[in-house]
Amino acid sequence: MNRVFRLGVVESLDAPYHYPCFIEPSNSTEPCKPGISGEIWTLIAQRMNWTLEFVKADAYGGYEPDEKGNFSGILGMIQNGSIDGTLSFQSLRPARYAYFKYTEVAQTYESGLIIGENIEAKSEIQVQVFEWSIVGLIVGSLLVIYIYQQFILNCLTPSSSFFHNWINVDPILLRFYRLRCSLPNAVLAIAFTLINILYFAEFRSQVMFARLQTSDERFDDFFADKSRKVIVWSAISLTEQHRTTIFGPQATQTDVLSRIVEMPSVENISEILCKNSNVAYYTE
Numbered sequence: 001m002n003r004v005f006r007l008g009v010v011e012s013l014d015a016p017y018h019y020p021c022f023i024e025p026s027n028s029t030e031p032c033k034p035g036i037s038g039e040i041w042t043l044i045a046q047r048m049n050w051t052l053e054f055v056k057a058d059a060y061g062g063y064e065p066d067e068k069g070n071f072s073g074i075l076g077m078i079q080n081g082s083i084d085g086t087l088s089f090q091s092l093r094p095a096r097y098a099y100f101k102y103t104e105v106a107q108t109y110e111s112g113l114i115i116g117e118n119i120e121a122k123s124e125i126q127v128q129v130f131e132w133s134i135v136g137l138i139v140g141s142l143l144v145i146y147i148y149q150q151f152i153l154n155c156l157t158p159s160s161s162f163f164h165n166w167i168n169v170d171p172i173l174l175r176f177y178r179l180r181c182s183l184p185n186a187v188l189a190i191a192f193t194l195i196n197i198l199y200f201a202e203f204r205s206q207v208m209f210a211r212l213q214t215s216d217e218r219f220d221d222f223f224a225d226k227s228r229k230v231i232v233w234s235a236i237s238l239t240e241q242h243r244t245t246i247f248g249p250q251a252t253q254t255d256v257l258s259r260i261v262e263m264p265s266v267e268n269i270s271e272i273l274c275k276n277s278n279v280a281y282y283t284e
Contacts, residue, residue, distance in 0.1 A: 141191040231261040
């Protein structure tokens with residue numbers, strides 16, 4: 001019987017959230033990162049006659065739940081209990097915290113990522129500079145105010161001595177012109193008040209946010225713990241260079257041999273990878 005083995009992959013902005021060798025190792029121009037063993041699941045699927053499906057985007061379950069708090073796709077199957085599983089930190093998203101359980105750091109994930117991720121969360125203040133639309137609004141306001149001031153000044157310029165003398169002897173009309181001269185200042189104050197309100201209302205809505213940093217744990221950091229082991233099809237497949245890469249140049253032969261788990265059974269390998277966070281499958 002042909003079984004379908006589904007791997008959940010969430011798409012990022014430009015590409016699926018996985019390494020190029022995950023799906024097309026032969027066509028990838030970017031080499032596989034040591035320790036990222038996505039192809040382990042391809043081998044498992046081949047040996048166990050499984051069909052390997054890569055579920056992306058909405059078919060995976062979407063980024064946010066619906067108005068009732070329910071997810072669709074693979075996430076929905078985990079949520080309603082039809083699939084017994086947890087989400088890895090590859091699927092980390094605040095909207096999912098209340099609905100799913102997550103694996104621990106340095107866990108073996110269903111996608112084949114054998115080295116865990118260091119998660120760092122902290123609040124930040126996002127300092128924004130003026131956008132070009134705001135700059136344009138300020139410049140446009142100043143230009144309009146300047147034109148208006150020039151217009152008022154031209155109106156107040158006496159065209160004849162008679163007009164000049166007539167204004168000076170008419171206090172009511174003089175107060176009227178002084179009022180017109182004060183209008184640019186009022187317009188200027190209103191304009192900058194509106195700009196300030198519009199800009200900082202947008203700024204305040206974005207000023208605080210929680211930032212999550214994820215990074216692959218380095219091989220030497222992961223295997224620095226003596227309890228961590230590597231699982232392989234055959235110990236012969238691990239060359240001296242491989243063992244140095246995994247355990248470091250200072251590791252003794254006895255220590256290396258004690259930390260290698262040889263498991264020719266694909267069923268046992270897949271079971272151990274999913275359950276034991278201290279065991280990693282290595283591929284170069």
